[in-house]
Amino acid sequence: MSKILEIGGVKLSTAASNSRYKRRDDSLIIVIDESATISGKFTKNKFKASPIKIAEQHIKNRSKEKRVFIVNAGIANAGTGKKGKADALLCCENVANLFKIKKESVIPFSTGVIGEFLDTKKQIKAFQNASKNLKSYTWNKAASSILTTDTKPKLVSKLIKFGNKEIKIKGFAKGSGMIRPDFATLLSFVFTDAKISKTLLDKIHAEILEESFEAITVDGDTSPNDSSMLVATGQKEVTITKGTKEEKKLRSSLHRVYKDLASMLIQDAEGATKEISIQVLQARSKKQARSVAFTVAESPLVKTALFGNDANWGRILAAIGRAKGIQNVFNVSISLNKLPLVCKGNIDPKYSEKSINKIVKSKNLTIKISIGEGKEKFSVLTSDLSSDYVKINSKYRS
Amino acid sequence: MSKILEIGGVKLSTAASNSRYKRRDDSLIIVIDESATISGKFTKNKFKASPIKIAEQHIKNRSKEKRVFIVNAGIANAGTGKKGKADALLCCENVANLFKIKKESVIPFSTGVIGEFLDTKKQIKAFQNASKNLKSYTWNKAASSILTTDTKPKLVSKLIKFGNKEIKIKGFAKGSGMIRPDFATLLSFVFTDAKISKTLLDKIHAEILEESFEAITVDGDTSPNDSSMLVATGQKEVTITKGTKEEKKLRSSLHRVYKDLASMLIQDAEGATKEISIQVLQARSKKQARSVAFTVAESPLVKTALFGNDANWGRILAAIGRAKGIQNVFNVSISLNKLPLVCKGNIDPKYSEKSINKIVKSKNLTIKISIGEGKEKFSVLTSDLSSDYVKINSKYRS
Numbered sequence: 001m002s003k004i005l006e007i008g009g010v011k012l013s014t015a016a017s018n019s020r021y022k023r024r025d026d027s028l029i030i031v032i033d034e035s036a037t038i039s040g041k042f043t044k045n046k047f048k049a050s051p052i053k054i055a056e057q058h059i060k061n062r063s064k065e066k067r068v069f070i071v072n073a074g075i076a077n078a079g080t081g082k083k084g085k086a087d088a089l090l091c092c093e094n095v096a097n098l099f100k101i102k103k104e105s106v107i108p109f110s111t112g113v114i115g116e117f118l119d120t121k122k123q124i125k126a127f128q129n130a131s132k133n134l135k136s137y138t139w140n141k142a143a144s145s146i147l148t149t150d151t152k153p154k155l156v157s158k159l160i161k162f163g164n165k166e167i168k169i170k171g172f173a174k175g176s177g178m179i180r181p182d183f184a185t186l187l188s189f190v191f192t193d194a195k196i197s198k199t200l201l202d203k204i205h206a207e208i209l210e211e212s213f214e215a216i217t218v219d220g221d222t223s224p225n226d227s228s229m230l231v232a233t234g235q236k237e238v239t240i241t242k243g244t245k246e247e248k249k250l251r252s253s254l255h256r257v258y259k260d261l262a263s264m265l266i267q268d269a270e271g272a273t274k275e276i277s278i279q280v281l282q283a284r285s286k287k288q289a290r291s292v293a294f295t296v297a298e299s300p301l302v303k304t305a306l307f308g309n310d311a312n313w314g315r316i317l318a319a320i321g322r323a324k325g326i327q328n329v330f331n332v333s334i335s336l337n338k339l340p341l342v343c344k345g346n347i348d349p350k351y352s353e354k355s356i357n358k359i360v361k362s363k364n365l366t367i368k369i370s371i372g373e374g375k376e377k378f379s380v381l382t383s384d385l386s387s388d389y390v391k392i393n394s395k396y397r398s
Numbered sequence: 399m400s401k402i403l404e405i406g407g408v409k410l411s412t413a414a415s416n417s418r419y420k421r422r423d424d425s426l427i428i429v430i431d432e433s434a435t436i437s438g439k440f441t442k443n444k445f446k447a448s449p450i451k452i453a454e455q456h457i458k459n460r461s462k463e464k465r466v467f468i469v470n471a472g473i474a475n476a477g478t479g480k481k482g483k484a485d486a487l488l489c490c491e492n493v494a495n496l497f498k499i500k501k502e503s504v505i506p507f508s509t510g511v512i513g514e515f516l517d518t519k520k521q522i523k524a525f526q527n528a529s530k531n532l533k534s535y536t537w538n539k540a541a542s543s544i545l546t547t548d549t550k551p552k553l554v555s556k557l558i559k560f561g562n563k564e565i566k567i568k569g570f571a572k573g574s575g576m577i578r579p580d581f582a583t584l585l586s587f588v589f590t591d592a593k594i595s596k597t598l599l600d601k602i603h604a605e606i607l608e609e610s611f612e613a614i615t616v617d618g619d620t621s622p623n624d625s626s627m628l629v630a631t632g633q634k635e636v637t638i639t640k641g642t643k644e645e646k647k648l649r650s651s652l653h654r655v656y657k658d659l660a661s662m663l664i665q666d667a668e669g670a671t672k673e674i675s676i677q678v679l680q681a682r683s684k685k686q687a688r689s690v691a692f693t694v695a696e697s698p699l700v701k702t703a704l705f706g707n708d709a710n711w712g713r714i715l716a717a718i719g720r721a722k723g724i725q726n727v728f729n730v731s732i733s734l735n736k737l738p739l740v741c742k743g744n745i746d747p748k749y750s751e752k753s754i755n756k757i758v759k760s761k762n763l764t765i766k767i768s769i770g771e772g773k774e775k776f777s778v779l780t781s782d783l784s785s786d787y788v789k790i791n792s793k794y795r796s
Contacts, residue, residue, distance in 0.1 A: 044720075045716060045719040045720050046718075046719040046720070046724045046725060046726050046727055047715045047716055047718065047719025047720075047727045047743070048719075076712070078712060078716075079711070079712050079715055079740070079743070079744050079745055080744060080745070081743075081744035081745070084744075113712070114710075114711075114712020114713070114715070114716065115711060115712040115745050300698070300783075300787075300791070301791055304787070304788050304791035304792045305791065305792065307788065307792045308791070308792025308793055310792065310793075312512075313477070313512075313513060314474070314476060314477050314511070314512020314513040315512070317445045317477055317512070318443060318445055318476075318512065320444075320445065321443040321444040321445025321446075322442075322443050322444070322445075326444045327444060328444050329444055329445045342477070345445070345477070345479070346477050346478060346479035346482075347477055347478070347479070347513050385698075385788060386788060386792075387785045387788045387789065389698070389702070389788070390702050390705065390783060390784060390785045390787070390788055391785065393698070393699055393702035393703065393706070394702045394703065394705045394706025394708065394784075395706055395708075
């Protein structure tokens with residue numbers, strides 16, 4: 001970690017708006033050199049927040065100038081109509097003036113409570129304050145400034161060597177409730193100093209998301225604000241082109257970074273006491289595998305049982321039985337951290353209540369589900385459903 | 399209620415098996431005269447319990463003789479393989495011998511924990527004891543004997559008059575977790591003394607279920623044991639034929655009975671503190687209406703917010719935004735017990751935080767969602783998600 005203090009072409013700074021949160025930095029600006037290519041993926045929820053709509057537009061702008069990300073935590077600026085859009089644009093305009101760039105070169109992100117308006121005066125002031133203090137190494141502060149119900153920052157770095165050249169990856173994310181594919185209340189910013197075309201960057205980004213942020217679920221709920229940004233600053237003399245060994249290496253490193261961030265999100269999921277990997281194998285199709293994995297991962301009965309250290313395989317089998325694309329459960333086998341639970345739809349003859357009761361107390365559980373119908377597979381990462389999840393979410397606004 | 403003490407052609411009796419539950423009647427037999435027609439609808443979960451598979455077979459048997467329902471609570475006899483099936487058949491055979499009928503005329507039902515075997519010796523003894531004490535009026539005992547995590551029995555009666563003739567309806571149900579369409583861990587037994595053909599009875603049954611038991615959800619989980627039985631004993635000289643005024647009247651009365659039972663199930667849902675009706679209007683299709691209604695009804699974030707007396711409309715809108723078949727939320731309006739929340743996808747100008755904060759504390763909430771795209775509608779009944787739900791379900795087996 002210590003080796004990667006900065007990514008060439010990226011500077012960051014945080015400040016406090018003193019609006020929703022008191023005494024903490026809740027506003028972030030990230031300034032990216034004009035050499036960069038940027039890939040942005042946004043929520044698939046049809047209820048989109050104003051900043052998302054603007055970000056989707058602004059990211060298309062290809063002016064040869066600096067780009068600035070502005071992020072505020074606390075207010076999602078979603079469900080706020082025309083005023084919400086005008087507010088977000090006002091922030092963009094003000095920040096654009098500071099850097100003497102077009103407002104289209106400023107890309108806004110918001111996370112927090114839905115349906116409340118930004119205090120634009122305070123918010124713009126915060127961005128102004130932040131702009132005076134840009135540094136290349138303040139990643140920890142940046143990762144902390146975007147948090148809402150998260151209990152800790154999620155920051156990952158990775159160094160890749162190609163002969164005597166090296167490229168760096170550094171990124172951070174937030175999100176702990178309203179988490180499901182389509183990114184949920186998830187904000188993620190990942191940077192590399194490699195040089196990559198926009199087309200290739202978009203492709204890599206989309207493929208990696210499918211098995212990282214789009215393969216985690218806390219509660220099945222998705223948010224109007226989710227955004228994942230992947231930036232290649234192009235500051236290192238390592239140009240990545242399609243189909244090369246270098247591309248493969250970068251792709252797998254980025255994959256690792258996104259998987260790590262996804263895992264950190266699940267570990268810090270609201271009220272979570274366990275990180276649970278649901279691995280579906282031998283499915284007839286990817287679609288069937290996905291459907292089974294998500295149905296089990298989002299079953300409140302499975303999640304509460306695991307919270308209670310109860311390897312209630314009947315509930316797992318019942319969830320599989322209602323998943324789309326399942327015809328019968330005669331060929332289904334299930335194991336928990338390699339201990340057998342179910343064989344061909346019934347309790348496994350090798351099932352040992354004693355061993356299972358011990359293993360289910362682990363903080364890391366792997367539920368392997370073999371459908372017995374084909375060769376496709378899909379894995380989902382999830383958390384348990386605890387009394388604390390209910391406590392946190394019944395009190396979020398108050 | 400007091401007017402309907404019995405349904406001609408039906409006798410009931412309960413006993414204790416002293417297996418899973420101590421000191422309570424957990425075994426029920428219902429003896430139905432040979433004049434009856436019987437309609438049975440079973441779980442759509444692909445993971446079916448042994449008794450369900452047998453019940454589906456036995457119900458097809460049209461022998462002109464008495465039929466006997468046998469029900470045990472505590473053990474679901476699901477995920478128990480060949481032995482489970484043999485156990486259920488053994489119970490059927492023993493009861494058949496008591497009444498000198500074919501084993502195919504005995505229809506078995508089980509509810510309770512998955513993956514454990516019946517103690518057939520104790521269970522058969524209980525059915526034998528029950529068979530010695532058949533009465534026409536012991537409905538309360540019957541309704542209580544089938545309960546598992548339910549806190550109270552659910553029993554409904556209704557009298558219909560046609561001129562100077564009258565017919566009766568009486569029925570009971572159980573189920574409080576693992577509740578979703580496809581009946582979940584739901585057992586329901588409804589009887590009328592009218593005379594109705596099997597074809598018409600099946601049709602009425604299916605149509606009514608669609609808007610009662612198939613329109614409620616506690617947690618989205620479904621069970622391998624769900625069964626709904628509708629019996630017309632044909633003891634009264636009122637023959638119901640298709641398309642008549644009488645049929646319409648009976649249908650609407652049965653509808654009321656099923657709606658009442660469904661509502662009682664939701665009121666007694668695990669940990670529930672509120673009964674919440676999600677009414678979707680102005681949808682493009684029934685499918686779209688259903689999808690929106692269920693997505694909102696099963697959103698953990700919506701359910702926890704309502705538990706916390708927080709009318710967090712942003713979460714409702716976010717759930718609508720991820721429902722299948724939704725293109726945008728620009729035309730969506732939402733109200734809570736007639737107070738405006740959302741208008742055209744944004745906070746309603748008439749929104750009053752004070753009034754809303756008061757109304758959201760009610761035990762009965764109606765969330766009306768107008769999609770603004772068409773004329774179809776669908777309503778779902780659900781409960782909130784409380785800390786007690788988690789407590790109950792993390793400790794169910796221990």
